[in-house]
Amino acid sequence: MAATALQILTGSGERAQAIRTTLDEAAAAVNAHYAQVLSAVITMKNANLHRNAFGFSALRDLLLSQFDFTYATAGSVAAIARLSTKFTLLTEAATTGRARIDQVAYGVRQLDKTPAMRLFALTPFREAATSPFDPEVSCATPEAMLSEYCAHATFTELRAHIDALAAQLADQEELFEHLGEQALQWIEVGEQANGLWSLSGELSPDTGRLLDKYLKTACPPPRQSEQDNDGVLMAQPNRHAEALHQLLAGYGTSPQAATRHGHTATLDLTVDIETLQGKDTGRLPLLEGRPISVAKARLLACEAGIIPSVFDYETGEAVELGRALRLPNTALRRKLELEQPEGCAWQGCDRPIAWTEAHHIAHWADGGATVAENLILLCRFHHGRIHTPGWSVEKTGPGQALIVHHEGHESAPADIEGGCGCSGLAHRRGHGPSRGRRGILPHRALPRGVGIGIGIRTADQGRCGRAHQHPRRHQSGQGQIASQVRHRGSLR
Incomplete structure (x- = not known):
């Protein structure tokens, strides 16, 4: 019995060793091929063949379009080749197969983030440093030391070493006297798999203070009256992100903004x-x-x-x-702002008027005119909500709008366009002289979970004249809940 178990164990160990040998040989072969590819791409780049012969300015685009490389491989090869004349030691480690291309690509990208990092990586140490992986190897520069990490360290160790290099920049004042603080700043923007974008970086003191001042100006601390149903204030980082959007969107459409091929930063x-x-x-x-x-x-x-x-x-x-066909001109925008001075038309929203967008009640693609009678101002979030199924908007006067949710009609887009008026949730906005009018009712708080405002229309009193059954409220005898948009005074 013991002999049989030992025989099985020995057999498993032999198979594992055979698989390890196969994978080691395959990995070595793959890395050798990557090194050959990198050498060929560098030769092509130095001879400018990627432009003259293939018609591509970007190496990664060339490798993806003309050859069957993966996105990651093409990106790594292109990154090293682009910087091959600057970081020669790292390039040599990759082309000789001494270090994997993904490790080297990460290294050169990090060194290329800022002018200061580039200079520091190529500046000799006061005394040559010994490689932590081979006592016989002496490293004269940070780049040489980094090539050792690319060849022998894990990715985690490589990243930690690069972070340590960045931290050492603070002790190199004499090295950067002629560069200034701008040489240390960097920003990276990248799209994530979920469609959101990540933003990271370091800014010079002046740039950082300007951004901080802008965000504090655009996003003052939330007031206690802005608590949600759980008594929690809005998350300030989320408000900062929206402020950044408004900054970019506003400047990107300005005639003074940077242009490319005659266009500003538009989509x-x-x-x-x-x-x-x-x-x-x-x-x-x-x-x-x-x-x-x-x-x-x-x-x-x-x-x-x-x-x-x-x-x-x-x-x-x-x-x-x-x-011209879809956006209000300066005069019309000013008129809308005067009629709706406190900002977004949605109940409880504190987004300022500068952050609002003009919403066509009848969409311009459907023939809706860009006139005051067909426009209300909404923040980007609530503007997006209005464009989801189940909502209709009626402008009841200057600076006034009734926003109605069609309960039970979420899958009926025709109801959105037709505005049948049956409502599970409605928002009415009024301005100064209208506060006492019939139908413009004073704000009052309701119990949590019920909503904001009071009933305006019952289930059988829709604007379209049809009876719409809403079982939950109909059985309880309640009318539909209508949320009154808080008062916004207009300038007269």
């Missing part, structure tokens, strides 16, 4: 008019070349930072609608 939305109107065309709108939903396109088409282009599939012509 391109391409969609045919039938699709934008909600017709079943089988086509999806494209935002910067990527497909998005029709609902998202209708929302984005209202924003100043978006240039919508209608595509005629019969003629193949792209026709830019431009801003």
Whole structure:
């Protein structure tokens, strides 16, 4: 019995060793091929063949488009090749196969973040340092030491060493006297798998103070009256993110903003008019070349930072609608702000007027005019909510709007356009002289979970004249809950 168990164990150990040998040989072969690829790409780059022969300025795009490399491999090879003339020791470690290309690519990217880091990496130590992995190897520069880490350390150890190099910059004052603090700052922006974007970096003291002052100005501390139903104030980091969006969106559409090919920092939305109107065309709108939903396109088409282009599939012509047909001009925007001075039209929202967007009650793609009678101002979040199924908007006067949710009709887009008026939740906005009018009711608090405001319309009193059954409220005898938007005074 014991002999049988030992025989089985020995057999498993032999198989594991055989698999290890196979994987080691395969890994060595793969890394050797990567080193050959990198050498070829560097030769191509130095001879400018990627431009002259292949017609690509970006090495990564060339490798992805013309060859069957993975995204990660193409990115690593391109990063090393682009910086091969600057970081020669790291490049040599990769082309000789002494270090993996992913380790070296990470190293050169980190060294290339700032002018200060580049200079520090190439500046000789006062005394040569011994490699922690081989006492026979002497490293004259931080780059040489980093190449040792790329060759022998784990990724975690490599990252920790680079972080330590960055921390040592503070002790190199004499090295950076001519560079200034700007040489130390950097920002990285990257799209994540979930569609959100990550932002990280370090700013010079002046730039950091400017950004901090802007965020504090745009996002003052929340007031106690802005607590949610659980008594918690709004998260300040979330408010900061929205403030940054408004800063970029506002400056990006300014005539004084930086331009490229005559355009400021705007996003391109391409969609045919039938699709934008909600017709079943089988086509999806494209935002910067990527497909998005029709609902998202209708929302984005209202924003100043978006240039919508209608595509005629019969003629193949792209026709830019431009801003004049869809955005209020300066005078009209000023009129809307005077009539709605306290900001977003949504109950409980404290977003300032500068952060609001003009919402077409009848969408301009459906023939809605860009006039005051067809526009209300909403913050970006609530503007997006209005563009989800189940909502309709009625403008009842200057600075006044009734926003109605169609309970039980979430899957009926026709109700949104038709505005049948049955409501599970309604928001009414009024201005100064209207506070005492019938239907513009004073704000009062309701128990948690019930909502804000008081009943305005019962289930059988919809504007369309039809009876709409809402079982929960109908059985209890309650009318529909209508949330009154808090008073916004207008300037007269």
